[in-house]
Structures are given as structure tokens and as C-alpha cells.
Amino acid sequence: LGFEVKKAKGELTVTVPSWRATKDVSIREDLVEEVARIYGYNNIQTVMPQVAMLPPERNEERELEHQVRELLAFGANLYEVYNYSFVGEDQLKKLFIDSSSHLRLVNPMASHQTMMRQSLLPNLLDSVKVNQSRFKDYGLFEIGSVYFDLPSELLKDNRSKDSLPYQEKRLGIVLASDQSADIFRRAKGVLEYLLKNLNLPLAWQPNEVVPNWSDKSSFADIVVSGKVVGNISQVDAKAAKGVGLKKSVVAIEVSLRHLAALARKRGHAMYQEYEKFPPLVRDLAFVINQKILYSEIRQEVLKFSPLIKEVELFDVYEGDKLGAGKKSLAFHVVYQADRTLTGDEVDGVQAKLLERLAERFDAKLRDF
Numbered sequence: 001l002g003f004e005v006k007k008a009k010g011e012l013t014v015t016v017p018s019w020r021a022t023k024d025v026s027i028r029e030d031l032v033e034e035v036a037r038i039y040g041y042n043n044i045q046t047v048m049p050q051v052a053m054l055p056p057e058r059n060e061e062r063e064l065e066h067q068v069r070e071l072l073a074f075g076a077n078l079y080e081v082y083n084y085s086f087v088g089e090d091q092l093k094k095l096f097i098d099s100s101s102h103l104r105l106v107n108p109m110a111s112h113q114t115m116m117r118q119s120l121l122p123n124l125l126d127s128v129k130v131n132q133s134r135f136k137d138y139g140l141f142e143i144g145s146v147y148f149d150l151p152s153e154l155l156k157d158n159r160s161k162d163s164l165p166y167q168e169k170r171l172g173i174v175l176a177s178d179q180s181a182d183i184f185r186r187a188k189g190v191l192e193y194l195l196k197n198l199n200l201p202l203a204w205q206p207n208e209v210v211p212n213w214s215d216k217s218s219f220a221d222i223v224v225s226g227k228v229v230g231n232i233s234q235v236d237a238k239a240a241k242g243v244g245l246k247k248s249v250v251a252i253e254v255s256l257r258h259l260a261a262l263a264r265k266r267g268h269a270m271y272q273e274y275e276k277f278p279p280l281v282r283d284l285a286f287v288i289n290q291k292i293l294y295s296e297i298r299q300e301v302l303k304f305s306p307l308i309k310e311v312e313l314f315d316v317y318e319g320d321k322l323g324a325g326k327k328s329l330a331f332h333v334v335y336q337a338d339r340t341l342t343g344d345e346v347d348g349v350q351a352k353l354l355e356r357l358a359e360r361f362d363a364k365l366r367d368f
Contacts, residue, residue, distance in 0.1 A: 001034060061169065061260040064198075065143055068171060068256070071197050076190045078139040078173065083123035085145060086113035091122055094242040096212030103149050103165055116147035116165075120172030121213075121251050125235070128176045129244050137177045139190065143256065146170055170230075171259075173252040180248035184218050184234055187250040191222065191232065199266050200224050200259070204295055207231070213239035222254060225262050230254030279309070280341050282350060285330040285366035287322055292361055294329050300360060301333060305349050307341070310334040321368060328366050 002017035016025045025031065036044060072078045091112060092099045102115040117123065120142050127140055145167045152166040175187045188204070195202040203223040210219045211233065218234035235249040286297065294313050301311045315330035322328060335346050357363040 001038070003031075003034075060264060061256060064256060064260045064263055065169070067198065068143065068194065071194050072141050072173070072190075075197070076139070076193055078141045078190070081124070081127050081140050081142050083120070083127065083142060083144065084113060085117055085147070087115050087117045087122050088112035089114060091126075091243075095122060095125070095239050097122070101149060103147055118146050118148060120144055120146065120170055120253055121174075124172050124174045124251065125243055125245065125249065128174055128247065128249055132176060132245065132247050135176075137175075137179075139173065139175045141171065141173045143169060143171050169256040171252075171254045171256050174249055176245075176247040176249045178247055180234075183248050183250050184232075187232060187252060191252055191254075195224065198259075198263060199269050200262060204232075204293070206293065212236075218250075222252070224259065225265070227258060227262065229258040229262070275336055275338075277336070277338065277340050279334045279336040280343075280346050282333045282335070282346065283314075283330060284333055284350075284354075285315070285317075285328055286357065286361075286363040287326055287328050287366050288361050288363045290318070290325050290327045297329060297357070297361065297363070298331070300357065301331070301353065304353050304356060307335045307337055307346070307349055308333060308353075309336045330366075 002020070004015035004017075006013045014031055025034070069080060073080055086105065086108070087099075087102070088111070089099050092102075092115075097119075099115060102118060104115050105113075108114040124140060124142055127142075131138060131140075148166045150166040151163040154164040156162045156164055173187070173190060175183055175190070177183045177186075192202055201224065205221040205223045205228065207219065207221045210216050213236055214233035215236045220232055221228045222230040222232060230253050232250065232252045235245065235251060240247075240249060288297070294316075298311045298313065302308060310332075311334070312332040313329060314332055315328075317328040317330075318326075333350075335341055335349070354363075354365065
């Protein structure tokens with residue numbers, strides 16, 4: 001065929017003749033085609049190509065996103081929104097947020113979208129403002145990325161060791177209402193519903209470091225399996241007025257990256273048989289200082305005795321009868337063992353429990 005072939009170290013170097021060098025033969029596959037043409041296609045055994053059918057790698061964070069969307073949209077009756085990942089300096093200033101550490105865009109699309117967001121809250125509050133004239137009570141949620149001027153594990157390209165700025169997925173939830181009386185508890189209920197269905201334990205933790213836009217008396221960290229994953233807060237009246245909100249708003253922001261990591265460790269829900277022996281339930285109402293959280297009392301009661309299996313808050317009371325700075329918390333306390341408990345046995349445990357709570361929290365039994 002006029003090709004010049006040289007063999008060296010198991011490789012063939014082929015020189016294409018001038019009359020075939022006009023892009024007729026230019027790649028390896030063209031040489032293979034030449035051999036096959038002369039040898040005869042009919043002499044080549046037909047073999048099906050081997051195509052490996054492998055399942056795609058699981059993306060647990062994305063699976064969690066789908067679960068969260070279904071639970072919040074169909075279970076909690078919230079509406080999902082998609083906002084731009086950009087914020088503006090004036091927008092942040094109205095919420096008393098320092099913009100100095102935000103990543104700035106070289107070519108912003110608009111004058112009010114000059115930086116990358118570090119929180120989902122500012123744009124979610126804008127979504128609340130847009131809809132506040134149309135609805136009396138409503139809730140919105142968004143799953144999106146936030147960006148920080150810190151190095152990440154992602155490289156800019158294959159030719160450089162420079163990394164992209166750090167980013168992570170977060171879940172933002174806002175509840176808006178004309179009535180502010182119970183909106184904070186309703187927002188807590190939404191998150192409790194979500195995490196219960198994700199089989200993740202939830203606790204609340206006070207924090208003295210409060211954002212400037214938050215009501216100082218209505219702010220708490222969200223704790224899952226002992227790790228702080230986000231926070232819940234009621235928007236301060238001054239900040240709400242600054243951004244044009246006419247409703248009471250409670251905001252929740254949670255790191256989906258942390259939730260996904262905790263979800264990997266949670267295991268699977270397993271069937272558990274009912275106890276053979278009946279529980280013994282006692283109702284206790286304590287008068288304590290208003291600053292003491294119910295979760296502190298609950299945890300102290302739960303760990304006091306192995307006979308105490310469950311503690312449920314069912315009533316909170318504040319009134320003149322209790323005195324200034326006091327409140328009453330009432331609990332169902334469930335005692336249970338692998339045998340039938342007697343009343344005297346539970347009375348003994350309860351008497352020591354009351355002594356412990358009096359010592360730890362100065363708690364007194366409510367007598368009216």
C-alpha cells in the first residue's frame with residue numbers, strides 16, 4: 001500500500017505515502033481501517049463490545065435534598081423558592097450585616113447584586129416581602145449554596161493548584177405571619193417534624209452570640225447528635241422595618257453538609273418490640289426560674305434513673321400566682337422496667353429526683 005513501517009520496542013512507526021497524506025490517513029484508526037480492508041471485513045470475527053453496567057455512585061447529600069424537599073413541601077406545607085446567589089451592600093446594611101468579608105463580583109449583573117451570599121436569609125426575606133400582600137400566613141424554604149472567601153478542596157482547573165472559594169449547601173426556612181404570638185413555636189415544630197422524619201435527634205441550645213438582625217430573646221442554636229448545625233431566630237422589629245417587612249418572621253438556617261454527614265451515621269430505623277410490662281406514668285409540675293430551659297430539666301430527669309424511659313413536656317404556665325420571674329413546667333414522666341413496678345418503688349425514685357432538681361435548679365413542686 002506504499003506505507004513505510006518501522007518497528008521499535010513493540011511500537012510501529014508508520015509513514016503515510018504522499019498520495020494518501022491529504023488527510024485521507026491521519027489517525028491510528030485510519031491505519032486499522034486499511035489493514036481490515038485488505039484482510040477482509042468478513043474474515044474478522046464479530047464480537048459484542050463489553051460494556052460494564054455499574055450503578056452510579058451514591059450522592060447522599062443530593063438524596064437528602066430530595067427527602068427534605070418532599071417533607072417540607074408535602075408534609076409541612078411550605079413553598080420552595082429559588083433565589084439568586086448574589087446580594088448587595090445596601091441589602092446587607094439594612095440587616096446590620098458586615099459585608100467586608102463577602103466575595104465581590106468582577107462583572108455584577110446589577111448594582112444590587114454585587115457580592116456572593118454568605119447566608120440564605122437576606123434573599124429569603126426579600127421573598128417574604130414580595131408575597132406579604134398576597135398571603136396572611138405562609139412559609140417558604142430554599143436549598144442553595146453559600147460562598148466564603150476561604151480555600152476549598154475544589155481546584156479551579158486541571159492545570160492549576162489554585163482552589164475555588166469554599167461553598168456549602170444550606171437549607172433556609174422562613175415563616176411569616178400577621179400574628180407573632182406562636183410563630184416561633186410553629187417554626188420549631190416544622191424543624192422537629194423534618195428531623196423526626198429523617199430519623200435524626202434534635203435539641204436546642206442557647207447562644208449569647210446573636211446576629212444583629214435577630215431578636216435577642218428569640219434565638220437558639222440547632223443541635224443534632226451533639227453537633228451545632230444551624231440556628232433559629234425571630235427577625236428583630238428594627239431590622240424587619242428596614243427591609244420593608246410588615247409581618248412577624250422567624251428564620252431557620254441549617255447546613256445540609258453537616259446533616260448529610262450525621263445522616264450517614266444514623267443507621268436504619270429498626271422494629272422494636274413493645275415492653276411486656278406496663279409503664280407507670282406520673283405527672284410532675286415544677287416552679288422554676290424563667291431563664292431555665294425545659295430541655296435542661298428534661299435531660300436531668302432522663303439521666304437520673306434507668307427506670308425513667310420518657311419525659312414529655314405538656315404544659316407551660318406563667319402567672320401572678322407563681323411570682324415574678326417564675327414559670328411552671330409540667331411533665332409526663334414514664335417509668336418502666338423488665339418487671340412490674342410498684343408504686344412504692346416509683347415513689348422512692350421520685351422523692352430522690354425531686355431532691356436532685358431542687359438542688360440543681362431550685363425547682364419546687366407546684367401545689368395549686
